[in-house]
Amino acid sequence: MNPEIQIYLDGNLVPASQAKVSVYDHGFLYGDGVFEGLRIYNRRVFRLDAHLERLYRSAKAIWLDPPLSQSEMRSAIEKTVAANKLENGYIRTIFSRGFGDLGLDPRKCPKPTTVIIADAIKLYPAEVYEEGMECITVATRRSRPDVLNPAIKSLNYLNNILAKIECIRAGVPECIMLNDAGLVAECSGDNIFIVHEDLRGRRELRTPPVSAGILEGITRDAVMELAESLGIPCVEKNMSLFDLYAAKEAFLTGTAAEVVPVTRLDMREIGDGKPGEITQKLMSAYSELRNSEGNPAF
Numbered sequence: 001m002n003p004e005i006q007i008y009l010d011g012n013l014v015p016a017s018q019a020k021v022s023v024y025d026h027g028f029l030y031g032d033g034v035f036e037g038l039r040i041y042n043r044r045v046f047r048l049d050a051h052l053e054r055l056y057r058s059a060k061a062i063w064l065d066p067p068l069s070q071s072e073m074r075s076a077i078e079k080t081v082a083a084n085k086l087e088n089g090y091i092r093t094i095f096s097r098g099f100g101d102l103g104l105d106p107r108k109c110p111k112p113t114t115v116i117i118a119d120a121i122k123l124y125p126a127e128v129y130e131e132g133m134e135c136i137t138v139a140t141r142r143s144r145p146d147v148l149n150p151a152i153k154s155l156n157y158l159n160n161i162l163a164k165i166e167c168i169r170a171g172v173p174e175c176i177m178l179n180d181a182g183l184v185a186e187c188s189g190d191n192i193f194i195v196h197e198d199l200r201g202r203r204e205l206r207t208p209p210v211s212a213g214i215l216e217g218i219t220r221d222a223v224m225e226l227a228e229s230l231g232i233p234c235v236e237k238n239m240s241l242f243d244l245y246a247a248k249e250a251f252l253t254g255t256a257a258e259v260v261p262v263t264r265l266d267m268r269e270i271g272d273g274k275p276g277e278i279t280q281k282l283m284s285a286y287s288e289l290r291n292s293e294g295n296p297a298f
């Protein structure tokens with residue numbers, strides 16, 4: 001934490017050292033709230049509208065009525081980025097249920113807490129982008145959509161954190177999580193894509209559908225859009241681990257990770273064990289897109 005950073009807290013910009021939320025906040029007590037993670041490139045907030053849409057959809061899904069309208073929230077995010085003169089970095093936005101009592105009842109929380117943090121981001125090491133990442137499939141299954149839908153970016157990330165602990169213990173940075181049916185869902189904090197080749201040598205991109213129980217990633221969406229403009233066929237399709245092991249290429253996508261080649265999974269090499277041609281094409285198309293799109297926040 002940089003104590004000099006100005007944090008947006010319930011309508012005010014306050015220094016990080018003074019940005020405090022109550023221990024009675026239901027975000028802390030119960031993980032009751034929603035959040036977003038965004039990136040700033042060259043003073044521009046990448047896909048701000050898409051992130052706002054998802055944030056407000058998540059809030060609606062948990063019956064949380066944000067104290068700011070979507071356009072007020074957009075201004076608050078831009079104001080926070082400008083106040084910190086952040087050219088490149090990461091933004092975390094949070095709506096929690098707010099201050100209440102020790103019971104679950106959200107009616108005891110009169111006003112949701114709003115937090116916007118704009119700070120530096122810690123990235124994966126450069127080798128991962130050049131040589132590819134190793135992943136494992138973890139035992140922790142992605143939460144069932146009919147119990148707690150992964151499409152809701154809620155403050156309740158324990159399912160993902162348990163998966164992350166398995167990765168850490170195995171000595172790899174990310175993992176594949178299966179859903180309740182044993183189909184590929186997503187990673188602990190990223191989405192997954194493969195390049196599938198059919199028996200006649202035709203290649204296409206495949207990624208699990210939202211119905212597999214995943215977060216509808218903004219980076220995933222941007223990559224699908226780039227694939228379309230590059231003439232690379234892309235389908236949303238349920239996949240088994242066999243499809244991943246037999247893939248020609250694999251990569252993961254996320255706001256923090258961007259596009260990362262996956263070259264080893266469960267001790268197997270994916271394709272020839274090097275970042276593939278389609279993956280590299282999409283990596284460079286994505287870095288071009290993120291540097292050019294949007295308006296500067298200051």
Ligand code: PXG
Nearest residue numbers: 037188189190191215217218219220254255
């Ligand atoms: N799936 C999950 C479960 C995520 O949390 C993504 C996919 C990718 O979505 P976007 O919209 O970012 O392309 C995410 C988001 C972290 C961290 O510290 C990662 C995310 C969220 C919060 C923190 O690595 N990933």
